[in-house]
Amino acid sequence: MTAGGTGHAEESGGGLRTALAGLTTRGRSFLAAGVAAGVCAYVLGQSDLLRVGLLLAVLPLLCATVLYRTRYRVTGSRRLSPARVPAGSEARVHLRMDNVSRLPTGLLMLQDRVPYVLGPRPRFVLDRMEAGGHREVSYRVRSDLRGRYPLGPLQLRLTDPFGLCELTRSFSTYDTLTVIPRVEPLPPVRLSGEAKGYGDGRQRSLALAGEDDVIPRGYRHGDDLRRVHWRLTARYGELMVRREEQPQRARCTVLLDTRGIAYAGAGPDAAFEWAVSGAASTLVHMLERGFSVRLLTDTGTSVPGESADGFAGATQESADAAGLMMDTLAVVDHSDGAGLSRAYDALRGGSEGLLIAFLGDLDEEQATVLARMRRRSGGALAFLLESDAWVRQPSGVPGPPDGNGERRLRMLREAGWTAVKVPRGADLADLWRQADRQRTSAAATGSPMGGGS
Known part of the structure; x- marks a missing residue:
């Protein structure tokens, strides 16, 4: 993505005050020494000392005036590679400066503004650019936290050959780096409700659309x-x-529980971040398998631009659909809601096919709502994250097991969910296989879908 950042540098102020404010420590020292020498020359009656004082005082003022009146016609551009990067991975930012004037520039110091979570501010020294010439530099950024981070605007620091004055001029445009959740490849197991049928030739699955x-x-x-x-x-x-x-195309709805009261802890290793990463991995996996995929949160909202049936997989637009959902998950945050009723209302329109949920702490009321959700789907898979299992004690020992969590897990299984408990730092691919074994065991014993351990 080549973006923004192209334009002329803007001056940070105007007038003599701006020029004097750009004096460096060396420039201020010269000015003070010149004034002091002038006062001493007046008191002592030394004309030679007065000439030295005038030179010391006028030189920084002259450099500030000349530098302020300098009109470099310089344009800058920024290119992100890539513009969308998973959390914990690096992106490279390429900067290009072009001298579009007929005069060469002097020494330029280039600085790009970046949020502190991406690392320190990069600074570069650009040597003299000939008329029509250009310079290219690059730097790396990395973040362990999801989000959308502004890069820029670029700043040019102009300095005189003596280092007595520095002035900063800024560009007005910036770019945005999107840090998306980590996506983990998942094994191609066959989950309940995901089969795709072809009329009378094959048995239709309840996950089929239409x-x-x-x-x-x-x-x-x-x-x-x-x-x-x-x-x-x-x-x-x-x-x-x-x-x-x-x-017919199979449907899959991925439900992400974002309730703030359902998760404890913060940071890249928190339970909520695992749930977001799990939802992202599932969405990409199901798109690759040809499902019509829909992302839903506990607030009942979905991805902007999503159709009623979700985004279609195994099509030319599936990559764009995955990008839209990743952009949504990059900025998803805790909600103020206390329940999952709005998500249940969003599922009332008809069969939602395969339902895969990433859930935080549940009380009995929310477990009942999830039991009703199960009736609206052809198959249901839940990953249950318990806060007590994710929040460690000061000594580094995991907290005691939560008996309520086990009861909620049992309630979901009795309602027909394939429910899997997620321990701290668990691997989603392993849990994915565990869910398949649980479903197979339940089908073999004739128990409700998802039953068994």
């Missing part, structure tokens, strides 16, 4: 002749085919 489509349509090139409806062909005078063999 109703059975039996309305005939006109024949199209490539249609199977076995699907020709001869009676309607005779009636309409053209080839008509049945549409019930049309493949």
Whole structure:
């Protein structure tokens, strides 16, 4: 992404006051020494000392005036590679300065403003640029925290050859670096409710989107002749085919619990950050498998621009869809809500296919709401993060197990969820396989979906 940052540097102020404010320590020392020498020359009647004092006092003032009146026509641009980076990974920022005037520049000091979480402010010294010339520099940024971070504006510090005065001129534009959650590759296990059917040829899964489509349509090139409806062909005078063999696309809704009261702790290793990363990994995985994917939070909101059926996977637009959802998860934060009822209301429109939830602490009321959610889906998988299991004691020993958490886990399983407890620092791929084993065990024993351990 090549962005912003292109334009002329703007002066930070105006008038003699701005020029004098740019005097360095050396320049102020020269000025003070010149004034002191002038006073001594007047008291002692030494004309030679007066000439030295005038030289010392006038030189920094002259440098400040000349530097202030200097009009460099310099443009700058910034390029992020990449503009969207996972948390904990590095991005490189490329800066380019162009001298668009007919005169060469002097020594330039370049500084880019970056948030402190990305690292120290980068500073560069650019040597003399000839007319029409350019200089390129780059630096790296890294953040362990999700978010959208502004980069810029660029600042140019102009200095005179004697180092007596420095002036700062800034560009007006900036770019944005998006730090998205970490995405972990997941194994291709078969979860309940995810099968894709093809009409009468295969058994339809409850995760399939839409109703059975039996309305005939006109024949199209490539249609199977076995699907020709001869009676309607005779009636309409053209080839008509049945549409019930049309493949259906499976749906998947990823529910992210963002309630502030459901999580304890903060920082990149907190339970909430694990849940956000897990949701991101699941969204990407299901898109790659061809699902129509929808992201939902406890507030009932979804990704801006998302259709009623979610984003379609295995299409040319799936990469853009993943980017939109990653951008949403990059800035998601704790909500002030106390329950999951608004998320349940958002699921009332019809079958949501496979439902995968990342949940914090639950009370009995929220466990009941989740049990009702299970009835709206073809399959349901829950990852339950208990705050007590994630918050360590001062000695570094994990806190005691929470009996209420075990009861909530059992309630979800009895309601038909494939429920998995998430210990501190767990690997999502391992939990993904554990969920598949749990589902297989439940199907073998004939217990409710997700039952067993």
